[in-house]
Amino acid sequence: MAVGVGLQPGWVAMSYFWLIEDDARLVGVSRLRPRLTPALEIQGGHIGYDVPPSVRRKGYGTQLLRLTLPKAREAGLSTVLLTVDSDNVGSIRIIEDNGGRLEFEGDVGSLGRPIRRYTIDVAP
Template sequence: MVLTNLSLIKLASEHKQSLLSLVEDFHSAGEYRFQSDLEQIHNDFDVYTQRLLAMEAGVGLSKGMVPQTTLWLVRDNTYLIGKSHLRHQLTPTLKHHGGHIGYIVRPSERGRGYGTRLLKLTLGKARDLGLSRILITCDTDNIPSVRVIGKNGGVLENQLISNVSGVMISRYWIYL
């Protein structure tokens, strides 16, 4: 499959319907992501996008949170396929579980190479921030994520029981 017309963006008002479609895609698959944001996405999308920008700038963060850039993989600048969070630094908790980057792809688009592309493009943004290596964690039994991380140069550091989720996780480093 050729993955064309893909880019990373920050949300703008023209992406509201595509984001609602993405949320519905997750809900239809029994994955209830975005629940805490759903009312704001529906009722005040501009406030939602401004909150994401504030998080990137480190403004108004809750205790234990770090600045993070939220990026969206979009096809043809209209269809949202997935999102990534690029955390600018690590806390002790994120060093254990979470790492610098988290990413998701809408269920109906999985298995087509979008996760690999999303991570690759996000790594470029990490490089732009001046980061030289990136920690990524995933559940050890999440074979698709293990493959995505491997295709992007991930080197397994260790596997351990997460003190966040209580499940076995794998911790990988990617050197930029």
Template sequence: MQTVRLVEPDRRWKDTYLSFYEEWKKSQDQMVPWVISIEPYDFEGMLTFLNQQKNGIGLSEGWVKSSTYWLMDADDQIVGAVNIRHDLNEHLLNAGGHIGYGIRPSARENRYAVTMLSLALGKAKELGVSRALVVCDSDNISFKRTILRNGGTPDKDYIEEDGNRVNRFWIEL
């Protein structure tokens, strides 16, 4: 696999981010993590919003500070995104966890997710998280494998109101 790294969102990456966003939108797959569903056409506005989220400025009620990073490959193309919540509230403790991540459709099956989660866990530790909760829907076998490959220890599942079963895993940092 190519060398990859996490980068903070920046105007330098506008073109590759727009490509990333458009590919995901065209695929009609669920956009994960949630921050990539923000339309990026006001790119400066999106960057400002992400910076405010990181610094806890103007958070909606029930939201926590979160840091977003983009996974860049050796060719400086964005292949994934990760959102790290600095703390957990009740909802995140049950079904959201500290880390949400996703790989663009054309880059899946390349083990990028395993590497991205590993890098994200390092960032979470830098943010003061000592024990990270990472979750996935019970039917998402590839996410479950990714979490387990990164040292996830299963915890009690959470059943959402619609009956969806969320597998919960703790990873010591």
């Protein structure tokens, strides 16, 4: 796991995990941030992920988040926060399919667009 040596103020340590298909294609990347800044508590959360447009809607995002959740537990977290734009239907489904509980939906003044905040328990 990342330790965050020499980070600038306001930055946090972050670990990256790659999801690679059998043919060596990169089909997703997740980011785990065990510690959050006040800004990351609003937008970003503990886990973020990306799936290339060419392989979306094939279950890779759901699998990627499912595989990242135990890493959060290993990092000492019992609950993780995930944030998503309210119009990102695909990511909302990924989070909800992994047990995400909606904690908040609405505008966050500094962002200028509505977001959703979800939590997922990762404690054993």
